[in-house]
Amino acid sequence: MHTQVLVLGGGPGGYAAAFFAADMGLEVTIVDRMPQLGGTCLLRGCIPSKALLHVAKVINESVEMGDWGVSFGKPKIDLAAMRARKQQIINTLSGGLGTLAKKRNVRIVNGNGYFEDSNRLRIEGGDPETHPSEGCISFETCILATGSEPAMPAMFDIGSDRIMDSTGALELKDIPENLLVVGAGYIGLEMGTVYASLGSKVKVVEMMDTFLPTTDADLARPLKKRLNKLFESIEMGTKVAGVAIKGDKVAATLEKGGESRTEEFDRVLVCIGRRPNSANIGLENTDVVINKQGFVQTDNQQRTDDKSIFAIGDVIGNPMLAHKASYEGKIAVEVITGKDSTFDAMAIPCVVFTDPELAWAGLTERDAKEKGIDVEITVYPWGASGRAQAMGRPDGLTKMIIEPGTDRVLGVGIVGCGAGELIGEATLAIEMGAVVHDMTECIHPHPTMSETLPHAGDAHYGVATEIYRPRRPRK
Numbered sequence: 001m002h003t004q005v006l007v008l009g010g011g012p013g014g015y016a017a018a019f020f021a022a023d024m025g026l027e028v029t030i031v032d033r034m035p036q037l038g039g040t041c042l043l044r045g046c047i048p049s050k051a052l053l054h055v056a057k058v059i060n061e062s063v064e065m066g067d068w069g070v071s072f073g074k075p076k077i078d079l080a081a082m083r084a085r086k087q088q089i090i091n092t093l094s095g096g097l098g099t100l101a102k103k104r105n106v107r108i109v110n111g112n113g114y115f116e117d118s119n120r121l122r123i124e125g126g127d128p129e130t131h132p133s134e135g136c137i138s139f140e141t142c143i144l145a146t147g148s149e150p151a152m153p154a155m156f157d158i159g160s161d162r163i164m165d166s167t168g169a170l171e172l173k174d175i176p177e178n179l180l181v182v183g184a185g186y187i188g189l190e191m192g193t194v195y196a197s198l199g200s201k202v203k204v205v206e207m208m209d210t211f212l213p214t215t216d217a218d219l220a221r222p223l224k225k226r227l228n229k230l231f232e233s234i235e236m237g238t239k240v241a242g243v244a245i246k247g248d249k250v251a252a253t254l255e256k257g258g259e260s261r262t263e264e265f266d267r268v269l270v271c272i273g274r275r276p277n278s279a280n281i282g283l284e285n286t287d288v289v290i291n292k293q294g295f296v297q298t299d300n301q302q303r304t305d306d307k308s309i310f311a312i313g314d315v316i317g318n319p320m321l322a323h324k325a326s327y328e329g330k331i332a333v334e335v336i337t338g339k340d341s342t343f344d345a346m347a348i349p350c351v352v353f354t355d356p357e358l359a360w361a362g363l364t365e366r367d368a369k370e371k372g373i374d375v376e377i378t379v380y381p382w383g384a385s386g387r388a389q390a391m392g393r394p395d396g397l398t399k400m401i402i403e404p405g406t407d408r409v410l411g412v413g414i415v416g417c418g419a420g421e422l423i424g425e426a427t428l429a430i431e432m433g434a435v436v437h438d439m440t441e442c443i444h445p446h447p448t449m450s451e452t453l454p455h456a457g458d459a460h461y462g463v464a465t466e467i468y469r470p471r472r473p474r475k
């Protein structure tokens with residue numbers, strides 16, 4: 001079998017690249033070891049986690065309604081129905097991708113891909129119906145989009161399904177009475193939120209001393225405050241030194257400040273990061289170079305060191321996000337079709353889908369401090385927002401990082417309900433080189449949280465209607 005463009009990996013990087021390449025008139029084949037398209041994001045990441053987080057949100061809101069005059073009984077949890085709904089969402093979206101691939105004449109081959117050389121991929125395993133008889137596909141150009149998988153240190157590999165990674169946690173086999181979440185990154189906090197809302201006592205331990213260390217502290221604070229109530233505890237500077245099965249429990253040895261103690265849990269969820277899928281795929285038979293952490297090296301046109309192979313998505317490094325992978329996929333295709341495109345995004349929005357949500361784009365105050373960049377900061381507290389008060393959620397803030405002298409918006413950080421939806425506008429503003437005045441002069445609908453963006457700008461000039469800040473001259 002021969003193909004013009006072979007895309008190895010059918011995740012959000014791979015299928016976006018493949019569909020765009022087909023739209024550009026190229027003949028395309030996707031190879032994926034999973035029988036369904038969608039990759040980590042759709043099958044065991046973004047979408048199933050958000051399906052479960054939505055349930056968690058409704059449960060928590062129904063409890064809070066008790067303070068506002070409406071009380072519901074204790075929720076009855078039907079795990080089988082929850083799992084079925086999650087699977088049905090995955091099947092609908094993945095089925096849609098399959099149909100879209102057919103409409104575009106994108107060939108899909110199911111199996112494990114292994115590079116024989118820079119222009120041939122051997123296919124192993126997979127569905128015999130789509131398995132090519134000669135077991136090898138030759139290609140003119142390959143887009144490598146093999147993504148990443150959860151990192152699971154050997155210490156946790158004790159052959160027990162009571163120790164889960166994010167994929168295992170999404171299976172929602174039961175609601176453990178006591179759950180230990182190892183790692184306070186976004187995946188640990190999101191999955192911890194799901195389980196705690198369903199009734200588990202969740203303890204989160206994190207080796208680092210700072211909660212969400214790459215996030216601005218004033219954004220992380222309201223989240224930490226709320227999670228402190230939802231979770232049994234969040235212990236920073238705490239390391240898991242060992243785990244052992246004890247009857248139907250997992251005994252975890254926790255170390256903090258030189259002291260060690262053992263606690264028992266029904267399940268342990270390990271969320272300490274993800275590693276790139278770059279090993280055992282024959283890259284040594286090509287000129288592709290990988291770095292010490294296993295990430296494939298590319299230039300800003302998604303070219304690897306092998307002239308026939310481009311790479312995109314998680315396999316090339318952070319931030320490991322679906323929208324970054326898809327964007328890189330489009331850059332790769334533009335370059336393959338002869339355009340001089342480069343990856344030059346000014347802002348890649350990041351969202352933590354906890355409650356409250358945390359979202360940021362562009363420069364953060366923390367980055368600015370670390371890099372010695374002089375910035376001005378304006379903050380609009382959601383306590384002044386009528387909509388936030390009406391929703392009973394004034395525990396948010398909108399923050400803008402501004403270039404002194406020009407008033408250009410360099411970054412925006414938001415914490416609060418729906419922050420993930422709001423960051424899109426901020427990302428557009430940063431990409432378009434907007435100044436604060438552009439945001440304040442754009443009429444936003446009332447009452448919405450989106451108003452907090454122009455209001456943060458008004459606060460910068462000391463003219464915000466609902467809060468008082470000393471006035472500063474408008475540029």
Ligand code: FAD
Pocket residue numbers: 008009010011012013014031032033034038039040041042044045046047049111112113114145146147148166187277281312313314315320321322323324325353
């Ligand atoms: P992947 O989606 O990992 O796809 C790679 C594909 O390659 C897979 O289908 C795999 O089967 C296939 N593959 C790998 N090796 C081979 C091989 N040798 N042969 C054949 N096929 C192969 N990101 C967000 O932006 N927002 C979120 O809310 C979000 N939530 C997440 C929640 C969880 C629990 C997890 C785990 C991840 C989440 N992510 C989120 C991250 C997101 O899923 C990834 O960034 C994204 O899927 C990366 O896309 P990709 O195309 O690079 O790789």
